[in-house]
Amino acid sequence: NDIRAYARDVVLKEIERHAADGLARADYALATGGAMVVKHSEPFLKGKGNNWFGKGATNGVHNDAEKMLKPSFGEPGQCFPLKGSSGFVEIKLRTAIIPEAITLEHVAKSVAFDRSSAPKNCRISGWLQGQNTESTSDALRIFLLAEFTYDLEKSNAQTYNVLDSASSSIVDTVRFDFTSNHGSPSHTCIYRLRVHGHEPESVAMIAMQS
Amino acid sequence: NDIRAYARDVVLKEIERHAADGLARADYALATGGAMVVKHSEPFLKGKGNNWFGKGATNGVHNDAEKMLKPSFGEPGQCFPLKGSSGFVEIKLRTAIIPEAITLEHVAKSVAFDRSSAPKNCRISGWLQGQNTESTSDALRIFLLAEFTYDLEKSNAQTYNVLDSASSSIVDTVRFDFTSNHGSPSHTCIYRLRVHGHEPESVAMIAMQS
Amino acid sequence: NDIRAYARDVVLKEIERHAADGLARADYALATGGAMVVKHSEPFLKGKGNNWFGKGATNGVHNDAEKMLKPSFGEPGQCFPLKGSSGFVEIKLRTAIIPEAITLEHVAKSVAFDRSSAPKNCRISGWLQGQNTESTSDALRIFLLAEFTYDLEKSNAQTYNVLDSASSSIVDTVRFDFTSNHGSPSHTCIYRLRVHGHEPESVAMIAMQS
Numbered sequence A, B, C: 001n002d003i004r005a006y007a008r009d010v011v012l013k014e015i016e017r018h019a020a021d022g023l024a025r026a027d028y029a030l031a032t033g034g035a036m037v038v039k040h041s042e043p044f045l046k047g048k049g050n051n052w053f054g055k056g057a058t059n060g061v062h063n064d065a066e067k068m069l070k071p072s073f074g075e076p077g078q079c080f081p082l083k084g085s086s087g088f089v090e091i092k093l094r095t096a097i098i099p100e101a102i103t104l105e106h107v108a109k110s111v112a113f114d115r116s117s118a119p120k121n122c123r124i125s126g127w128l129q130g131q132n133t134e135s136t137s138d139a140l141r142i143f144l145l146a147e148f149t150y151d152l153e154k155s156n157a158q159t160y161n162v163l164d165s166a167s168s169s170i171v172d173t174v175r176f177d178f179t180s181n182h183g184s185p186s187h188t189c190i191y192r193l194r195v196h197g198h199e200p201e202s203v204a205m206i207a208m209q210s
């Protein structure tokens, strides 16, 4: 009976976690939470040439880029494809945070048609942009947050802790550099990017740092 | 082995319930089932002034109000914000029913940025509007369906049974009065409202009552 | 302790399957995977007359027909309604495959308002259309893939293996004939159609067969 109660408990807890965006962890890069893509490398657009800056984009950000900041619900295709085997994405977070971990999610192996377009080697950095509208000025201190290899054999949503060296950094902008993928020469598909952490206790801390 | 079979059984049953809209219970306030928001208090619209009645609304109902009658899939932000710490919403159900229970859902604690905008004290009433287009005429009998306090420490979807005094009522319109929230002075976020019950066996019953 | 580990293992595996589109099986009829509805019988459109070919359609395919190739997430109403108690749908798959199984999904019993519109007897056939734009020419060999009865008492997503007689066929187009439904005289609701299988190892095989 104890074991029955235990089984039930495990089930309900794991389903609760699954229902809570899969990881039960706040995501400061979530589009509906107020985050946005501010920059990315050239997208891969089948049969549409290179004039995507015209109709499908705002300030150099493709209208579909937001897909990277939204759940995919296990569906192949709910991603944003970058051109080539490497690329980058810059995200303005919902608010300034002390980052703790990064999650990179691709589609699950069991439903994927082809996973050669999954990112492989990744390098994540972050900084406090604030109201500074000029891109990455010299005054900004850039933190290396994480470096990792996305492993096709592990769970499709992989979370990596932020490096100790950046454990007290405060950032509101995060850059994902995908330096290689799992084999596709034409494109690298980004299903979802998440940034976990907590808000600094006082605005004074932010002021001190910047 | 018995226990293994039992564990598997519990798991599959609970996942089935989760996959069935989380509660495995029909919702007569579901937008895709034909329900609609017919009235609500002033929405909270960041930086948009008070002229929302113009572009974003139809018959005094904001175009985003339907979000309250749709799943949120664990995403912060998939809600409709009412202005201030109290407010109300009126819903025309899919059809006339004998109401059994009410569910109020907010975002899960584990992924939320701030839950001070969650509703706290709620008062639910209902009536049979029928084809009567004039608002709440004297001829309509209004039933108090439930009064409850949304508890931030419990499951994020909380179901409350309809009061015994209303157990044989027939209603096609339900009003949610949120008389307080969990602390935010600026807005009260409504993620999802559900109304459970069953259809009366004959139309005669409706005719008798109205 | 062994049993506890086992319980946890079962839970995580089943949730993973649930998160992977419910079945953890690639679906070559998925809209976001590149499949599309190319033909269907007359839709059931409440109070909209028969002039749907005008505004709501492209090449005789209703704009909502794509709903049949997308997840429903347990929501009643996330379906495409065909007029009457029978009908058909033709789907161009993402790519040519050797088909292994067919899945027909209706809404779960626990959240449904009425399931008389569910399909009952179904006959699935397929062929290799290729670039041949003329409809079902004599040169095309049509394979009967499956015949089954959708059972309202079983799981809402029902998977049927392809007949042995078609086990080495290669198809890129699949036709679902719904020859009866579960009682509704007015319409038959199609929530989702899936086609499982694998890609042939070489294009030569396709060339040989066609």
Ligand SMILES: [K+]
Pocket: A067, A068, A069, A070, A071, A072, A078, A079, A191, A192
């Ligand atoms: K996505």
Ligand SMILES: [K+]
Pocket: B067, B068, B069, B070, B071, B072, B078, B079, B191, B192
């Ligand atoms: K919602």
Ligand SMILES: [K+]
Pocket: C067, C068, C069, C070, C071, C072, C078, C079, C191, C192
């Ligand atoms: K669907």
